[in-house]
Amino acid sequence: xxxxxxxxxxxxxxxxxxxxxxxxxxxxxxxxxxxxxxxxxxxxxxxxxxxxxxxxxxxxxxxxxxxxxxxxxxxxxxxxxxxxxxxxxxxxxxxxxxxxxxxxxxxxxxxxxxxxxxxxxxxxxxxxxxxxxxxxxxxxxxxxxxxxxxxxxxxxxxxxxxxxxxxxxxxxxxxxxxxxxxxxxxxxxxxxxxxxxxxxxxxxxxxxxxxxxxxxxxxxxxxxxxxxxxxxxxxxxxxxxxxxxxxxxxxxxxxxxxxxxxxxxxxxxxxxxxxxxxxxxxxxxxxxxxxxxxxxxxxxxxxxxxxxxx
Amino acid sequence: xxxxxxxxxxxxxxxxxxxxxxxxxxxxxxxxxxxxxxxxxxxxxxxxxxxxxxxxxxxxxxxxxxxxxxxxxxxxxxxxxxxxxxxxxxxxxxxxxxxxxxxxxxxxxxxxxxxxxxxxxxxxxxxxxxxxxxxxxxxxxxxxxxxxxxxxxxxxxxxxxxxxxxxxxxxxxxxxxxxxxxxxxxxxxxxxxxxxxxxxxxxxxxxxxxxxxxxxxxxxxxxxxxxxxxxxxxxxxxxxxxxxxxxxxxxxxxxxxxxxxxxxxxxxxxxxxxxxxxxxxxxxxxxxxxxxxxxxxxxxxxxxxxxxxxxxxxxxxxxxxxxxxxxxxxx
Numbered sequence: 053x054x055x056x057x058x059x060x061x062x063x064x065x066x067x068x069x070x071x072x073x074x075x076x077x078x079x080x081x082x083x084x085x086x087x088x089x090x091x092x093x094x095x096x097x098x099x100x101x102x103x104x105x106x107x108x109x110x111x112x113x114x115x116x117x118x119x120x121x122x123x124x125x126x127x128x129x130x131x132x133x134x135x136x137x138x139x140x141x142x143x144x145x146x147x148x149x150x151x152x153x154x155x156x157x158x159x160x161x162x163x164x165x166x167x168x169x170x171x172x173x174x175x176x177x178x179x180x181x182x183x184x185x186x187x188x189x190x191x192x193x194x195x196x197x198x199x200x201x202x203x204x205x206x207x208x209x210x211x212x213x214x215x216x217x218x219x220x221x222x223x224x225x226x227x228x229x230x231x232x233x234x235x236x237x238x239x240x241x242x243x244x245x246x247x248x249x250x251x252x253x254x255x256x257x258x259x260x261x262x263x264x265x266x267x268x269x270x271x272x273x274x275x276x277x278x279x280x281x282x283x284x285x286x287x288x289x290x291x292x293x294x295x296x297x298x299x300x301x302x303x304x305x306x307x308x309x310x311x312x313x314x315x316x317x318x319x320x321x322x323x324x325x326x327x328x329x330x331x332x333x334x335x336x337x338x339x340x341x342x343x344x345x346x347x348x349x350x351x352x353x354x355x356x357x358x359x360x361x362x
Numbered sequence: 363x364x365x366x367x368x369x370x371x372x373x374x375x376x377x378x379x380x381x382x383x384x385x386x387x388x389x390x391x392x393x394x395x396x397x398x399x400x401x402x403x404x405x406x407x408x409x410x411x412x413x414x415x416x417x418x419x420x421x422x423x424x425x426x427x428x429x430x431x432x433x434x435x436x437x438x439x440x441x442x443x444x445x446x447x448x449x450x451x452x453x454x455x456x457x458x459x460x461x462x463x464x465x466x467x468x469x470x471x472x473x474x475x476x477x478x479x480x481x482x483x484x485x486x487x488x489x490x491x492x493x494x495x496x497x498x499x500x501x502x503x504x505x506x507x508x509x510x511x512x513x514x515x516x517x518x519x520x521x522x523x524x525x526x527x528x529x530x531x532x533x534x535x536x537x538x539x540x541x542x543x544x545x546x547x548x549x550x551x552x553x554x555x556x557x558x559x560x561x562x563x564x565x566x567x568x569x570x571x572x573x574x575x576x577x578x579x580x581x582x583x584x585x586x587x588x589x590x591x592x593x594x595x596x597x598x599x600x601x602x603x604x605x606x607x608x609x610x611x612x613x614x615x616x617x618x619x620x621x622x623x624x625x626x627x628x629x630x631x632x633x634x635x636x637x638x639x640x641x642x643x644x645x646x647x648x649x650x651x652x653x654x655x656x657x658x659x660x661x662x663x664x665x666x667x668x669x670x671x672x673x674x675x676x677x678x679x680x681x682x683x684x685x686x687x688x689x690x691x692x693x
Contacts, residue, residue: 201670300644300648322524338508
């Protein structure tokens with residue numbers, strides 16, 4: 053599920069006063085300290101961050117030690133987890149643990165690239181539409197609405213079906229280009245409310261150019277909001293990629309968590325009771341995306357004092 | 363009133379236009395040649411036969427005409443309801459194949475969407491600001507929404523279907539049965555329907571519960587809530603107002619989530635070999651049946667657009683502000 057009407061996301065805060073990071077705008081150094089202070093005391097943020105960090109380290113550090121291809125036929129066939137093969141082996145004697153850590157890598161990569169591209173497009177569209185207004189806003193809004201209504205996953209299925217060169221990069225690019233609209237909408241709303249503030253008027257009077265005002269005056273004032281939007285896009289991209297891989301539209305030679313589930317189901321791991329083949333990949337995705345969401349709630353509380361538990 | 367709906371309908375019409383155009387463009391402008399990949403699949407060695415087949419497929423797609431002519435022809439046949447002929451189930455027309463699958467998909471989607479939305483909202487409102495419930499519900503809800511649809515489907519199929527043996531895990535009804543209105547058939551239909559429905563329901567439920575919980579907390583912070591509380595209004599009354607206010611964004615959220623839930627239904631159908639559109643798409647991919655694939659795409663887009671419009675209408679019925687605004691505009 054791409055995080056569209058983002059659960060717990062920054063969506064409700066369209067009101068001016070609830071803009072994140074405004075309450076503590078006393079001075080830069082003090083504000084930084086305060087953010088860190090509350091961040092270190094927020095159990096949701098910490099728990100989410102620890103889970104994501106552990107999986108990230110596993111994805112980055114473990115594969116070099118394993119050596120060889122994760123798809124190599126290294127062991128006995130269809131073995132349950134043991135000391136030698138931690139997550140057991142597949143029907144063909146592939147090491148599920150090796151596939152899992154390599155799959156984590158591509159999961160993080162897709163999230164980073166796909167979420168990054170979506171955030172970039174969403175930010176450009178949102179900032180320009182919100183700041184410029186008028187006809188530009190109308191046109192961008194129309195485009196946003198159209199892409200918003202089109203079911204992203206189904207468009208991606210069609211596109212991927214015809215694409216012969218499928219890799220993680222292409223997949224992320226396509227995901228990024230289809231999942232930005234809700235972010236653009238949210239950022240536009242925030243920009244609209246900031247663009248009428250006095251300090252923005254002042255910058256405009258002083259003759260700054262539009263892009264300078266957007267990047268120097270508006271964007272920093274909603275940086276926490278942008279960061280949270282990126283996290284949600286990151287999680288959404290992971291889920292979409294997993295779905296595509298599961299249908300069999302992923303990178304043909306690669307390893308990914310979605311692809312592991314695809315092969316587990318196609319080689320009847322369910323009927324054979326080989327739970328070690330299909331439980332870890334889904335659990336990995338759920339852990340990453342769920343922790344990201346919970347982290348986001350924590351971040352929301354850190355940046356927005358009104359949400360902090362008293 | 364007509365202005366509002368006119369504007370909405372215009373966007374939807376434009377979206378449909380874009381969808382059809384994408385549908386037309388993708389096979390023609392993607393890197394890679396669909397005709398060649400179809401020929402590669404047929405694995406014909408004879409060069410002469412290959413050439414004849416290439417000519418046949420090119421004329422079938424209309425690839426030998428000028429581009430604008432191809433585009434107009436595409437619209438023409440689309441408006442006549444002609445989506446081409448399925449390669450997988452040759453010679454059944456694509457529209458017929460799809461219409462056979464649509465009831466199954468709708469039968470999964472509509473109850474799953476409606477029930478999860480209603481139950482999720484009620485539960486989220488109930489859990490909000492209850493210290494104990496809030497702290498347990500919140501993580502569980504987030505984990506549920508973060509679960510890939512197909513994985514929850516796999517887990518349910520494995521645990522309740524294969525290990526416990528309570529529910530069947532493939533198809534829409536028993537293999538030995540013929541569709542009829544008998545008790546045996548209907549009960550088998552319901553048994554086969556339950557697990558895919560449950561996995562769709564659970565994932566969506568988590569999202570709605572969390573959304574509602576967050577909205578309620580936001581509403582309880584609003585001035586009107588504090589005012590009511592200061593007046594000494596009972597807690598339940600304040601909460602009821604907050605709930606009604608929070609429902610509107612949740613309705614907008616439903617419109618935004620439709621595409622995601624539909625995609626989830628497609629994935630769930632694949633896990634359970636449920637004979638809806640998702641399975642059809644998988645078969646189309648496996649058999650490189652591009653007409654079927656594109657037909658399914660158009661049907662799904664059309665369905666999502668119609669559902670969006672229904673939500674727009676409901677929104678007008680539910681939100682007094684929009685209603686008054688429209689009456690004012692009309693007068």
